[in-house]
Amino acid sequence: MSTATLPTTGPSAWDRVRSYTPSSKYYPVLATTALFIGMFGIGSLRFEGFGDPQVFLSLLLDNSFLIVLAVGMTFVILTGGIDLSVGSVVALSTMIAAKTLEMGWSPYLAIVAVLAAGTLLGLLMGLLIHYFDIQPFIATLAGMFLARGLCYIISIEAIPIRDQTFSDWAFKTVNLPGGYYIGYTSVIALLTVAVAVWVLARTRFGRTVYAIGGSESSALLMGLKVASTKVGVYVISGFCAALGGLLFALYTLSGYSLNAVGMELDAIAAVVIGGTLLTGGRGLVIGSLVGVLVLGIIQTFISFDGTLSSWWTRIVIGLLVLVFVVIQRVATRRQS
Amino acid sequence: MTDTLTRPTPSGSPGPSPAPQRRLRASSSTKALLWPVLALVVLLVVNVVATPSFFDIRLQDGHLFGPLVDIARNSAPVMLVALGMTLVIATRGIDLSVGAIAAIAGAVACVHMAGSSAEGAFATAAVGCFTALAVCLVLGLWNGFLVSVVGIQPIIATLVLMVAGRGLAQLITDGQITTVNNDSFSNLASGFVLAVPLATVVAVAVVALTALVVRRTALGMLVESVGINPEASRLAGVRSRTIIWTVYVFSGLCAGLAGLIIAANTRSVNANSLGLFIELDAILAVVIGGTSLAGGRFSILGTVVGAVFITTLTRTVVNVGIPSEANYLFKALVVVAVCLLQSPRARAAFRVRRVRPAAPTSAPTSKAGLA
Numbered sequence: 001m002s003t004a005t006l007p008t009t010g011p012s013a014w015d016r017v018r019s020y021t022p023s024s025k026y027y028p029v030l031a032t033t034a035l036f037i038g039m040f041g042i043g044s045l046r047f048e049g050f051g052d053p054q055v056f057l058s059l060l061l062d063n064s065f066l067i068v069l070a071v072g073m074t075f076v077i078l079t080g081g082i083d084l085s086v087g088s089v090v091a092l093s094t095m096i097a098a099k100t101l102e103m104g105w106s107p108y109l110a111i112v113a114v115l116a117a118g119t120l121l122g123l124l125m126g127l128l129i130h131y132f133d134i135q136p137f138i139a140t141l142a143g144m145f146l147a148r149g150l151c152y153i154i155s156i157e158a159i160p161i162r163d164q165t166f167s168d169w170a171f172k173t174v175n176l177p178g179g180y181y182i183g184y185t186s187v188i189a190l191l192t193v194a195v196a197v198w199v200l201a202r203t204r205f206g207r208t209v210y211a212i213g214g215s216e217s218s219a220l221l222m223g224l225k226v227a228s229t230k231v232g233v234y235v236i237s238g239f240c241a242a243l244g245g246l247l248f249a250l251y252t253l254s255g256y257s258l259n260a261v262g263m264e265l266d267a268i269a270a271v272v273i274g275g276t277l278l279t280g281g282r283g284l285v286i287g288s289l290v291g292v293l294v295l296g297i298i299q300t301f302i303s304f305d306g307t308l309s310s311w312w313t314r315i316v317i318g319l320l321v322l323v324f325v326v327i328q329r330v331a332t333r334r335q336s
Numbered sequence: 337m338t339d340t341l342t343r344p345t346p347s348g349s350p351g352p353s354p355a356p357q358r359r360l361r362a363s364s365s366t367k368a369l370l371w372p373v374l375a376l377v378v379l380l381v382v383n384v385v386a387t388p389s390f391f392d393i394r395l396q397d398g399h400l401f402g403p404l405v406d407i408a409r410n411s412a413p414v415m416l417v418a419l420g421m422t423l424v425i426a427t428r429g430i431d432l433s434v435g436a437i438a439a440i441a442g443a444v445a446c447v448h449m450a451g452s453s454a455e456g457a458f459a460t461a462a463v464g465c466f467t468a469l470a471v472c473l474v475l476g477l478w479n480g481f482l483v484s485v486v487g488i489q490p491i492i493a494t495l496v497l498m499v500a501g502r503g504l505a506q507l508i509t510d511g512q513i514t515t516v517n518n519d520s521f522s523n524l525a526s527g528f529v530l531a532v533p534l535a536t537v538v539a540v541a542v543v544a545l546t547a548l549v550v551r552r553t554a555l556g557m558l559v560e561s562v563g564i565n566p567e568a569s570r571l572a573g574v575r576s577r578t579i580i581w582t583v584y585v586f587s588g589l590c591a592g593l594a595g596l597i598i599a600a601n602t603r604s605v606n607a608n609s610l611g612l613f614i615e616l617d618a619i620l621a622v623v624i625g626g627t628s629l630a631g632g633r634f635s636i637l638g639t640v641v642g643a644v645f646i647t648t649l650t651r652t653v654v655n656v657g658i659p660s661e662a663n664y665l666f667k668a669l670v671v672v673a674v675c676l677l678q679s680p681r682a683r684a685a686f687r688v689r690r691v692r693p694a695a696p697t698s699a700p701t702s703k704a705g706l707a
Contacts, residue, residue, distance in 0.1 A: 082491065128672070132679045135629050137430070137491065141616060142671035149665025156661060257661070261612075265499050278492050311506035311607075318500020325488050325496070333487070 028275020028328075029287040036290055039297050047304040057182050059296040064189040065090065065244040065251065066295070069267040070274070070288040071196045072240025075233040077271050078200075079212045080280030081136035083234065085125065085143035086241040087263035089118050091256070092147040093245020097166075098159035098255025107165040115242045121147060122238015126231035140234075144264070151257035158256035161249060170250040185247045192243065196285040205229060213280025269321050270295055277328060294320070371677060372624050372641045375670075379648045386656050399528045403651065408532075409525075411647035412539035413438075413594035415640060417614055418621035419543055420587030422639045423550070425622055427580050428563045428631025429483060429490035431587045434618060436501025437475050438595030438611030443508040444468040445596055446605040449516045461521040469592050475501075476588020480581035498615070505607035515604040525601035535597050542593070546586075547636045556634070559583065563631030620667060621646050624674050 022030060044051030060067070069086050076083045093114045100110040121143055128139040161167070173181040200206035208229040211219040220226045249255060274291030276283025298316050302308045383390040383403070393402035417434050424431045448464035449455055475497060482493035527534040550556035561569040562576040570576045594614065599605045623629060624645055625638025649670070653663040676682040 128675070131681065132676060133681045134675045134679055138619070138623065138629055138671065138675055141619070142668045142675070144668075145616070145664045145671065146668035149662055149668055152659060152661035153665065156659060265495070268495065269499060272492070278489060309506070309511055311503040311511060314503030315500045315507070318496050318503065321492075321499060322482075322496045325492055326486060329486060329488055 025282065025284070028324075029284050029290060031327075032274055032287055032290045032294060032324075036294050036297060039294070039301065043297070043301055043304065050300075050304055053178075054180055055300065057176075057180055057186070059293055059300065060186040060189065061183045062251075062299075063292050063296040064183070064185040065247040066263070066266055066270065067189040067289055067292045068192050068240050068244040068247060069263065070270040070292050071192050071285055072237035072244075073264075073267045073271050074196070074274075074276055074283060074285050074288045075200075075209060075240075076136070076237045077268075077276050077278060078209050078280055078283055079230060079233050080216070081129065081230075081233065082140065082268070083125075083143075083237045083241075084137065084140040084264050085121065085147055086237065086244070086267055087260045087265075088144045088147035088151070089121060089238060089241035090245040090248050090260040090263055091151050091258070092121075093118060093242045094249040094252070094255035094259050095151045095154045095159070095257060096255075097246060097249045098161050099154050101161055101163040101166065102159055107163055110163075111246060114246055115239060118238045118240075118242020118245065119235055120238070122235045122241070123231065125238070126234030129234065130227055130230045136234075148257070154257075155255075156257060158254050161253045161255065166250065167253060170253055185250055188243070188247065192240065193285055193289050200285060205232065209233060210281055213277075213282070215281075266295060266317070269317050272321050272328075273324050275324070275328075277332070278325070279332075369626065369635070369638055369641065372626065372638060372645060375624075376641060376645045376648060379645065379652050383648075383652050383655050386652075390655070395531065400531045400533075403655075405533060407644065407647050407651055408536045410651075411644050412533075412535035413597050413611075414614065414617050414621055414646055415539045415643035416542060416590045416594040416597070417587075417611075417618040418625075418639045418643045419546060419636065420583075420590030421615075421618045422622050422625070422627050422634050422636060423546075423559055423583040424490070424587045425619075425627055425629060426559045426563045426631055426634035427583055428566070429580065429583070430619070430629075431479065431494045431584065431591075432491060432615050433475070433479060433494040433497035433501055434587060434591035434594075435611040435614045436498050436505065437472055437588050437591040438598060438614060439505040439605070439607050440475065440501055440508065441468040441472050441592035441595035442599030442605040442610045443505040443514070443607050444471050445521070446514045446516050446599055447508055449518050449521060450514050455516065456518050456520075458520040461518045464521070465524075465596055468596060469589060472588045472592030472595075473585060475592075476585035477581070479588060480584030483584060484577045484580040502607060505605075505610070509605060509607050511607070513604055513606045517603070522600050522603050525597050535601075538593070538597070542590070543636065543640055550636065555579075560632050560634065563633070617646055617667075618643075620671060623678070624670065626678075628678065 040051070040056070049055070069090070073083055073086065096114045096117055097110050100113055101107065105113070125139050125143045128134045128142075129136050169184055172184045174184070174187060175181050200209065208219065208224045208226070211222065211224055212226055212229060216226060216230075245260075248260060252259070270291035271283070271288045272278060272291070273294055274283070274287030274289070276287060295317060298320075299313055302310065302313055380390070387403075390403050393400055393404060395401075417438070421431055421434065445461075445464040445468040448467055449460050452460045452464075454460050479494050479497060482488050482496070483490050486493070523534060524538070525535050529537045550559070558569070558574050558579055561572070561574055562579050566576045566580070591611075591614075595611055598610055621642035622634075622639050624642035625635050625640070627634040627638060646667070649666055650660070650663050653666060654660045
């Protein structure tokens with residue numbers, strides 16, 4: 001992989017830069033970043049206005065909920081699990097937010113209710129997975145059905161959000177130098193990424209997550225807190241899904257049961273493209289962020305082009321997942 | 337391959353010795369089927385209480401009609417998909433792409449018929465369906481290649497096609513909802529053979545044929561041995577790669593056939609919604625039927641009961657007067673209940689509380705025996 005082309009800091013440091021090789025755990029992220037930059041570059045050359053930094057900033061805005069979902073999914077996949085429920089939890093969160101606001105709750109109380117519901121669902125799935133030895137796939141499948149079913153219990157029709165505070169948040173922006181701006185939702189998404197990076201890299205919990213993904217029985221024999229960590233990642237994923245649902249509710253300003261169908265696939269795809277090993281134990285949250293941006297830029301590409309139909313998005317995402325999975329497979333086979 | 341396909345001798349296969357495996361199945365198969373059948377009976381009773389005429393079946397114009405006939409007809413697609421899924425899961429795999437494959441099958445067949453000069457002819461329908469099945473064969477080969485040759489985890493290997501497949505289906509239909517006017521084709525869903533719905537006949541025939549091939553030869557046991565330990569079975573002389581590849585191809589074909597039936601039912605194909613969530617229903621049917629998600633054990637009869645159970649559940653929810661969309665909630669409860677019943681840990685916790693020397697079923701014993 002030609003990842004040695006890093007921005008130089010000055011000619012005097014050239015030798016150091018030339019001899020610098022990044023730690024192998026950054027290779028996948030660097031590959032994904034190179035892919036993103038490459039796509040952005042090609043887009044800027046082909047289409048007028050594509051290279052505008054605001055296009056990049058609106059990528060963050062349009063995918064803020066997916067970024068948050070991918071962060072939660074990264075935790076789960078790092079332990080070797082999977083969470084299929086996130087898409088449904090997003091829909092459920094938009095429904096709870098819309099319904100409680102319609103009933104006249106304070107927006108803060110509505111947010112607490114949404115986050116509590118998602119976290120509780122994550123906790124339940126985590127308990128099922130760890131204490132009853134139910135496969136993550138099937139336990140979160142149950143969670144997916146449950147959340148979708150609860151949506152329909154709340155309401156079958158879409159509920160608009162007319163709360164003033166919510167619409168204020170939805171359109172509030174932070175102005176950046178140069179006349180650019182970034183939405184509040186993007187700021188929340190980036191904060192989530194920052195917190196997740198810190199937790200995974202600097203806390204005992206984060207190291208245990210990696211240890212479980214490497215080998216659960218070894219982690220257990222080392223005396224690590226496997227039970228609480230394994231349940232914890234699903235709690236985090238549930239919380240992130242609820243937070244993502246809130247951002248989605250702000251994005252669409254409505255609640256609807258059929259929101260976010262299949263979004264769990266996008267989140268998993270973003271994590272895979274971001275270089276996280278699906279067997280667990282290796283991967284970075286930053287990679288998932290770049291993975292979401294790659295998915296986003298595919299869509300931007302197609303909307304700028306105008307002649308390509310929307311279904312090419314799915315085909316390209318599928319191909320990208322395939323390429324990254326095969327590369328992962330080849331890389332891990334060589335090591336073992 | 338040929339020598340392993342003949343009757344297995346206990347001394348001939350050093351892997352998991354087939355003799356105790358067989359005995360276990362014989363003793364536990366009736367017991368394993370008890371719960372799903374009981375649950376199905378409960379559902380039927382609920383239906384009869386809600387609508388006393390639920391069991392009415394009348395013969396009209398030589399065709400059978402009634403709620404039970406509807407259930408038999410509607411369960412055909414899920415039954416087919418679940419049948420393929422059963423064998424895949426028995427090898428410790430999973431096939432998430434079946435919904436997308438069903439959509440592609442419907443798309444290929446409908447686009448062929450809609451674009452043909454003789455849209456209504458039987459030959460057109462036949463060619464369309466066979467083309468669709470051929471495409472599904474290729475898709476199954478692709479899944480099997482990724483899993484058995486490249487060695488990617490099944491859940492991810494089939495995720496690729498799950499994501500890309502709906503895009504492909506839309507590419508084939510050009511994003512349109514393609515409708516077809518071909519009576520031979522729509523007969524696949526609404527036709528009758530000897531008063532029985534054709535869809536049911538097709539599904540039952542495929543199931544019976546599969547059961548015959550799998551259980552009357554050693555193939556089923558080989559599938560199970562691959563599911564228990566692929567490496568050990570390979571060392572024991574089982575061509576695990578070929579077997580894994582075959583089950584994915586079979587699953588693709590089953591999904592394609594299901595897709596054709598669904599498309600024939602609506603006389604149209606919507607690439608976005610055809611077969612949506614059918615992979616989840618199929619997995620649910622397989623799990624209800626007592627096939628272990630950990631692989632190494634499967635029950636085709638259980639899967640059939642599971643598929644009928646799911647169709648009946650959907651019907652019951654409507655029949656009792658709950659909005660049909662709420663059936664997801666009930667499915668969730670069923671998944672959790674079934675998993676807890678299957679989980680050795682939950683059983684152990686249950687057994688401690690009620691001190692009762694319950695005979696352990698084959699799931700924990702077969703694992704313990706191999707450990």
